[in-house]
Amino acid sequence: MADYIDLHGAEQSFGDTEAQREVRKNDRDYVFHSWSAQAKIDPLPIAKGEGVRFWDYDGNEFLDFSSQLVNLNLGHQHPGLVKAIQDQAGRLATIQPAMANDVRGELAKRIVEHSFEGARSVFFTNGGADANEYAVRMARHHTGRQKVLARYRSYHGSTATAITLTGEPRRWANGTLDAGVVHFQGPFLYRSAFYAETPEQETERALAHLRATIELEGASTIAAIILESVTGTNGILVPPPGYLAGVRELCDEFGILLICDEVMAGFGRTGEWFAFQAFEVRPDLVTFAKGVNSGYVPLGGVVISEAIHDTFAERPFPGGLTYSGHPLGAAAGVATFDIFEEEGILQRVKDLGSRIVEPRLREMAEKHPSVGEVRGTGLFWAIELVRDRATREPLIPFNAAGEAAAPFNAVVAACKQAGLWPFAAGNRLQIAPPLIISEEDLVRGLDIIDAALDVADGYAAA
Structure with a gap:
């Protein structure tokens, strides 16, 4: 029995040094890797x-x-995901996003139904970074404001606005590509920036800090607050009791939109379809990617509230992607919902x-x-x-x-x-x-x- 199948569809056994040597050579000769000094890595x-x-x-x-x-x-x-992609490729491998497509529409419907009360539609992207880019663009056009508040100890992607939103060292070398982004401190009791000693104190003081940031930046200039519902790469920071609800209240008070970045935490990672659902909070926009189809085909998106959807009912939304809602990715997304239900x-x-x-x-x-x-x-x-x-x-x-x-x-x-x-x-x-x-x-x-x-x-x- 073969150990693996190679690039040419041939059965191979582990220990083939020539095959490994070729893979390494092609990678080192021709592949440019992210976040790396190219001469110092050996993937x-x-x-x-x-x-x-x-x-x-x-x-x-x-x-x-x-x-x-x-x-x-x-x-x-996963055999269910592989079969969904194979079946879709056999009947319609791709179609442009301006045309209606059955599997794209079915996935959008399921995502809306499993997201938040008042959700209306989904704009599909190629991944999480561009989902955050487009969520911010929607927020700015909907509110007519430009600033967006984002937390330190966060990661939102590596494209222009997304990397500026990011609140960790990967942002530093990229400069300020979006001048409308302002950072603030979020709750992290173990290393509290607010000298809190209890979760309740951390919530109260973090919200007071956010209120002060809003007031000092000018509430009328702020389109949205974006945050990871549960912070991922920067520490698995679960919000303390009352924090997300408090952010929602501040957004409502000042007419600011709440964007929940669910790229990493969404689709079951925390035991909920979306992590914010454990905190009984209603966002205005939700970004997703990764777990929507386990990355078998690149896919991400933005779940859009009815109010924001209606902003673009009579005027065009200024944005789009060639591969928005690609049928192969969408097919794997629909299969994901089926597998989640079948396997509990x-x-x-x-x-x-x-x-x-x-x-x-x-x-x-x-x-x-x-x-x-x-x-x-x-x-x-x-x-x-x-x-x-x-x-x-x-x-x-x-x-x-x-x-x-x-x-x-x-x-x-x-x-x-x-x-x-x-x-x-x-x-x-x-x-x-x-x-x-x-x-x-x-x-x-x-x-x-x-x-x-x-x-x-x-x-x-x-």
Whole structure:
């Protein structure tokens, strides 16, 4: 039996050094990689993926605890998604967005029905960054205002407005590409910018800070506030009680739109269709991508409220994309809804998160002096690593690189050597496996992380 199928459709076995050499050579000779100094990287060639695992050409197996880029919610090669794409390609591979298409319309209908009260339509994009770009454009045209408030410790994409909205180091080298963006501090009790000691204090003070920002910037100039409902790459920051509702109240008070970025947290990651639904908050615009079809075909979009939809009833919306609502991507999106229902994905995410992940991480926090805090929900968790629990000194400095990042890199390497591919960011091991993961594999992955934390403990104060 073959281990994998190559580019030419031929059956191959692991250990083929010539095949691996060719993949590496073509990558290094011709592929330009994101967020990288090209001469300093050596990407791992991957031969095969299946379920919650993937393999390199030598046959080394990795348990995918990051769902690639937290998009592979239904795992590698899910037969339902693969079949949906194959069937759609066989009957209508593509059609331009100005024409009506059955599968595009069906997906839009399902997304609207599963989003928020007052949702009216969906504008499809190619991914999350352009979804945020278009949400901001809609907000500006709807309100006639230009400013948009975004939080620090956020990531919204790497295109012009999206990278300016982003509140972390990847923004810095890109300058200010959208002068209408203003940043503010969001809640993060463990490292509170507001010297809060309780979740209630953090909510109250974070909202007071946001109110002050609105007033000082001029409420009449602000079109929207954009935020990740549950912050993803920058720490799995679940909003404290009352925070999102308080942001909604401020938006209503000042005539500002609320944009919930659900690109990473949406489509089951937290145990809800969209993460904001756990907080009983109604946004005006919702952006999505990643989990809508597990990235099998690039697809994203914006869920639009009726009021904003009606703004463009008689005047054209100034924007569009050649591949908006591509049939292959939409077909995988429709199949995603079917699979979620058939396999009880939302229920199992809540169960595994509360019954398996949370108690095990609490045990790790008690056991390992390098664990400062664990936090999360569903299958979306973070382990905050520190050198000193008492002072909360991070394991490595903020935005560390090179030798300064060595302690954290050693923890990540320990995970990989044991066969687990972690979601690693900053001072955190973040847990985001495919939502189809079995209880056995989930426990195995947590066991590997538990062992890897012994490495972190070597740098921590006793």
